[in-house]
Amino acid sequence: MTGSCKVLICRNYKGDVDMAEIDRFLPLLMQHEEEGLLCPVLSHGKVHFMWIKHSNLYLVSTTNKNSNASLVYSFLYKIVEVFTEYFKELEEESIQDNFVVVYELLDELMDFGFPQTTDSKILQEYITQEGAKLEVGKSKVPTTVTNAVSWRSEGIKYKKNEVFIDVIESINVLVNANGSVMSSDIVGSIKLKTMLSGMPELRLGLNDRVLFGLTGRDKGKTVVMEDVKFHQCVRLSRFDSDRTISFIPPDGESELMSYRINTHVKPLIWIESVIEKFSHSRVEIMVKAKGQFKKQSVANNVEVRVPVPSDADSPKFKTSTGQAKYVPEKNMVVWTIKSFPGGKEFLMRAHFGLPSVENNELEGKPPVTVKFEIPYFTVSGIQVRYMKIIEKSGYQALPWVRYITQSGDYQLRTNV
């Protein structure tokens, strides 16, 4: 549905909920929004609405059964993923522009309320925009649709066989106003860009420092992965028995695995902020940023976002490096440092005026947030030791790997 809850396209899979019920959705949504009790599940009578919002669209599912809610939300997000793969942007226009394909996809994605094939790469093999002309015997169900290997087609060919591995680690940090780290963790992800012919068997080897959770040998300088999640293609039972990551990769881009590491990490960029508010006159902000990582490394595109009151005006800045900018629509100062070497310390001062008649509205206490990326480096120390590629045709293939550490949910609470 559009942002104003006009139905763009719908599909009734089971026929047990009247399609007119959707008219109840908008009033329900508004009512909950007004009461400040917005909830992903709304219900009216015996009909339950489970919904998500994507850009300006609502994706709503209705049911009158005790449905599997987590399946429904997973599926809704999967739809977003598939449509985005197909139309680049999922928005009102792309739905209207492609409604025939959308109908076809909806028919293929789910049957009688049961999700079916949701892998967009596979779908693209037999649901195409052009509308396949049927020539008897030629158009076939891709075997992938029902194969045990449901994520990779046969007969893929590349002139040069390569696989690119990205190891990306995001740091989540929550720091209290008094400077103590409340929680921190690392969410890592290994992404592949596979350009390999045929049906290759891959085996990924990580360095010894990485132990997967529950091996019980978490002593010394090891990294214990708290929880590992794998792509459908990884043989989970094999991993469970001997910790081998073996798989037939999907073609093109995919996320092979993600992991979470709970070890206490020093926040890579440490922020000390003093925000002094002098009612009716001014706000003074002092922010000190310190790079707490190796001197050889450099953090790129660092952004320190400092909240300011919504009624602040006439900003003045002073920075030891980088640029500070006032973003009034977000009520914050964004201090950008293109290149931030490890071990260095920088300073930013800001001064704002406050109106003599004060804003009566209560304002929250937004935290300072930080964005950055540090290439060639993982905080956890995880490294790819090898990637074995075996294909029956026996070709030589090259794996490439790169590492990057970036900010995830990186928040430092303030005392104002």
Place this chain on the structure above:
Amino acid sequence: DTWISTQKKIHSQLSLPVYPLQENRQFGSKMTDSKYFTTTKKGEIFELKAELNSDKKEKKKEAVKKVIASMTVGKDVSALFPDVVNCMQTDNLELKKLVYLYLMNYAKSQPDMAIMAVNTFVKDCEDPNPLIRALAVRTMGCIRVDKITEYLCEPLRKCLKDEDPYVRKTAAVCVAKLHDINAQLVEDQGFLDTLKDLISDSNPMVVANAVAALSEIAESHPNSNLLDLNPQTINKLLTALNECTEWGQIFILDCLANYTPRDDRESQSICERVTPRLSHANSAVVLSAVKVLMKFMEMLPKDLDYYGTLLKKLAPPLVTLLSAEPELQYVALRNINLIVQRRPEILKHEMKVFFVKYNDPIYVKLEKLDIMIRLASQANIAQVLAELKEYATEVDVDFVRKAVRAIGRCAIKVEQSAERCVSTLLDLIQTKVNYVVQEAIVVIKDIFRKYPNKYESVIATLCENLDSLDEPEARAAMIWIVGEYAERIDNADELLESFLEGFHDESTQVQLQLLTAIVKLFLKKPTETQELVQQVLSLATQDSDNPDLRDRGYIYWRLLSTDPVAAKEVVLAEKPLISEETDLIEPTLLEELICHIGTLASVYHKPPSAFVEGSRGVQHKRLPGSAGSGESVESPDPGAAATETPPAVIPSQGDLLGDLLNLDLTPTTTTGPPPPTTSGMQMGAMDLLSGGLDSLMGDESEPLGGDIGGNPAMGAAFGAAPATMPASFNAPGSGGLDDLFDLGGGVGMPMGALNPPKAVWLPAMKAKGLEISGVFVRRAGVIQMEMTLTNKAMSVMTDFAIQFNRNSFGLAPAGPLQILTPLSPNQSIEPLNNLQVAVKNNIDVFYFSCQYPISMLFVEDGKMERQVFLATWKDIPNDNESQFQIKDCHLNSDAASNKLQSSNIFTIAKRTVEGQDMLYQSMKLTNGIWVLAELRVQAGNPNYTVSSISLKCRAPEVSQCVFQNYEAVLKN
């Protein structure tokens, strides 16, 4: 084997952007479908008709697209049905799909014409292209027209055996569709068996869809034993689990969750094969796996190493769910809330992951807060409090309120932290933020209840904020505090008097609290406050039309005027401490919800029967192992089934709750001749109740009873029915807003007799406004269940009816009581004297349970002959003897004997041995069970405080209840 190249090489390689854009992403910037939405001129339908019948294929296709576009925007294009169906015969797959789509939408409104499409469907089901075969069988199932279904059978049968798995998996789902339209047909055609065979299919996707279809069908036919799960099928499912898509894995896991392993070894081996799923990237797969594990874990012995391993394995995936999309986080959090109640040990070290982030959506924040309190313990309380204090200064009002409340809950839960919590609350009161102050006062009241006489020093601070309280709950809390600690607050009388001025503008909650507080004050400082108490009593009784307030006012008035000392004992009695954990989900519901992890039920924290239509009869899910008692209850009771008991009252199958839910509570009211009230008919009393009330409520608006304060029970006995149901109804809407109907004048009831107080059995908030309180008494050989039904809703309630669930002593409303129901063993979970009751009115059926004192069941002819007693005592095996101690009993043997006799416990003989009186006693229960007792009392020493008792009975289960009754009678 290829090895990783060095990093340097990689970066020289990667400096160029290496990921090209896919070409097929650039759809239709020039030629888009949106043009089909633009034509809205007159005569459109006519034009489309012509185009649809065009000879040119391209034009036809364009026309069908326009039709579908019109359909999409909600225009009615059903008039084009025959023309569109004509386009069905095509070799263009896209066009075919569009026509099928059209058919799905309009076939129902044009059933006769839909037949036209049948031929094509049948033909398409035999197309050499499997895509077409599957498309045809998929679409046919979606055309919910009865006439078509019979034509569907043959094609479906073929497709279920198709060589292509894509067709088979589609056909499997089609069986479920067909079953939904015509269940009988599916059964007659043997499709269910074919579907079961597909569980052994070589293709995992086919297996998954077959499982999904079977589960769906089984859900609507709970007794069909469709999913006949046995170790062989389970093994097949577990094998398919490793190979099918993420969705197929969910179907299989959800199906596995319905299985009950035979023993702990099977349970463990399934768990071992399910745990790898916890590493799946799809949150729904993870939650379904958690459901299976949480259920099967019940069967594992706690001392098993594997049990501990499993517990450890569950925590990380649950924590990771919190990094999913917010809606999935919400589902996860609601489920974690259940999991921490069932198995707190799993997440006890994970407190910090539930800390609230600034940008979390409000629904995530509130759920995290709830879980934080559940996990709060002495070990982490400092951290939790610091966080809660932080949250309490946020801006979102609901969140802040909940945070303040959470601080109070921490104080009550973790005793060591109470002091810190109180001082945190005081800090928050200093902020003077109105709703924070009020919320803090409400929780401080609870803290006083939990730790009396400990934190009264803060009262002064609280009193300073008296004026800013505008919410009833906060005002009531403050008034309670002033009343409770009146002796320590110098100006308590002034404070309370200040509330009195606007007495009638206050909410009931505040009025009641004020009344009680002033009475307390009077009892503590009688000299200065006589005027005040008289003022409030007259406000409550004479100037108020609220029945609760008036009743309470009169009770206090009587109490104070008859016996001030007794009044003091009653009003200033010590209060029971409040429990540590609040908001806990009731254990049987929790068990059921654990079986529904991941589903809407787990999100709502309600059983599916509460929100899914037609699921009343569906059996409630239970966890294995712990459900042992439930199973024994389920086994039909031969005695009950064979007796004269009508099946409507005591069903012989299903678990106890299930029985209640299935009861047909339609009262025989207006239709048919009125039933004879004295014929011993089972429902006599009820009929009178429901029939009589309608007329009473309609035309009376003055209290009938009149005798307020005389008899708190205000009972009315109906005719000669043995079980009387005195009732007072408060029916707003007829006459004055709060008119009280006091029914009956207590026909055949000794007025003013000692009546135990009534307890609330069914709070109004659980029964859509109907509150039921009651008490059991035995009068003149008849068990009476006295109930007060109060209508606290806004509309009139009618059509009342009542039924009891099958119970140990065969109690039934107004029925013959000599039903001989043997006690079934293993009913230890529920007390024997538990009675599950269903009351119905025009709004709904409500269920509650209450306990009756066992003494009610002691009949008057319970005195045994001496010889019989001796013989019986010897005859009952010693295993059936139970020994109990009664402490603090100050009665001598004669007094005890007299007291006991009044509750039909008869002394048969007495002898004295070594200064100890031995009383031999007997009693008989309504169902013919005899209980024999030997009571030993220290003679001549009334201060000696311990007596002991031996009970012998052929049904030893009752001994505990009987002993409790002894204790109650002797200490009273």
